[in-house]
Amino acid sequence: QKEVEQNSGPLSVPEGAIASLNCTYSDRGSQSFFWYRQYSGKSPELIMSIYSNGDKEDGRFTAQLNKASQYVSLLIRDSQPSDSATYLCAVYMDSNYQLIWGAGTKLIIKP
Amino acid sequence: GAVVSQHPSRVICKSGTSVKIECRSLDFQATTMFWYRQFPKQSLMLMATSNEGSKATYEQGVEKDKFLINHASLTLSTLTVTSAHPEDSSFYICSAPIAGAVNTEAFFGQGTRLTVV
Numbered sequence: 001q002k003e004v005e006q007n008s009g010p011l012s013v014p015e016g017a018i019a020s021l022n023c024t025y026s027d028r029g030s031q032s033f034f035w036y037r038q039y040s041g042k043s044p045e046l047i048m049s050i051y052s053n054g055d056k057e058d059g060r061f062t063a064q065l066n067k068a069s070q071y072v073s074l075l076i077r078d079s080q081p082s083d084s085a086t087y088l089c090a091v092y093m094d095s096n097y098q099l100i101w102g103a104g105t106k107l108i109i110k111p
Numbered sequence: 112g113a114v115v116s117q118h119p120s121r122v123i124c125k126s127g128t129s130v131k132i133e134c135r136s137l138d139f140q141a142t143t144m145f146w147y148r149q150f151p152k153q154s155l156m157l158m159a160t161s162n163e164g165s166k167a168t169y170e171q172g173v174e175k176d177k178f179l180i181n182h183a184s185l186t187l188s189t190l191t192v193t194s195a196h197p198e199d200s201s202f203y204i205c206s207a208p209i210a211g212a213v214n215t216e217a218f219f220g221q222g223t224r225l226t227v228v
Contacts, residue, residue, distance in 0.1 A: 034216055043117075043204050043219040044155070088154065090217070098145070099208075099217050103154040 003027060004091050006102035015111050019076040023089030023102050026070070032092035033065060033072045037085045038104065044088055048074060079109045114138055115207050117220025124195055124227055132190045132223045134205030140185035141207035145217070146178075149202045161188040195227040 003026045013019040021035075032051055036044035050056045050063040050072065062075040072091075076083055089102040114137040124130050134144055142163045147155040159180055160168040167180035179191040192199055202224055206217040 032216075041202070041222075041224070043222040045219070046216055049216055092216075098157070098160070099206075101155050101157075 003100045004089055004102040006087075006089050006105045008103055009106040010108050011105055012108045012110060013079050015079060015081060015109055017079055019079045019083065019107055019109070021074040021076075021087050021089075021105050021107065022071060023073065024071045025089075025091045025100075027091065027093070027100075028067075028070065030091045030093070033063070034090040034092070034099070035061075035063060035072075035074045036088040036090060038088055039085045047087075076107075081109045081111055083107060084109045115141075115205065115218045115220045117205050117223060119223055120221055121224045122226070124225070126196055126227055127194055129191055129193045130195055130225060132192075132203055132205070132225075134188045134190070134207070134220050136186045136207045136218075139207075141188075142185060144182060144188040144205055144207045146180065146188075146190050147204045147206065149204060149222075155204065158190075161190075163188075192225065195225070197227045200225055200227045 005024050035048045037047050038044040048061050048063040050065045053065050053067055056063045060077045064073045086104040086106045088104045090099040092099055116135045116137055118133055122130055144161040146158045148158050149155050157170050158173045161180045161182040163182045163185055169175045177193055182188040202222050204222040205220040208217050
């Protein structure tokens, strides 16, 4: 069983709509969760981090965490073509400073 | 924010030669750095964990004699791909966490696109 799972997509969303990306994880003891965005040929860049149950908002981005159900999601409001990228979910393992990565979801924002 | 610098960003080499990739933490000390490889349209694959002052820890299936890692200082880790072959062509990325913080996130280098011809 994969430790961090994401739907590979592609997820196609019209410009201006809300894009919803989901991630589930297997380790109930995980405390730190991250969303990274990766453009083709580039390194991942951190978008959001979340550590507590509930919602965390930053501009057009909202991260949602539900530890009981072991899922974390990322909402992108007012989607723009520049948001088209692969979004990687990562869960932090305290024991060895290691991030466990999902396979990523490819998001396509259609003008 | 923390910055991790990786270079070269792109390298083309002949089959059989060796290539060294450097990863530096510019404004913090990194006792641990991670080396990833990413093939087209695939996610990051952890290759090894680089530990300052000690041997690197390699993931299963990664040849330690082929991918030499040296972490000689708190700000520099190097990955050397020895006797490179076309199948080693990939995007190599290093990352460094800021140790000691509860909410640790990884900072990534710019990545190195290796093409072996």
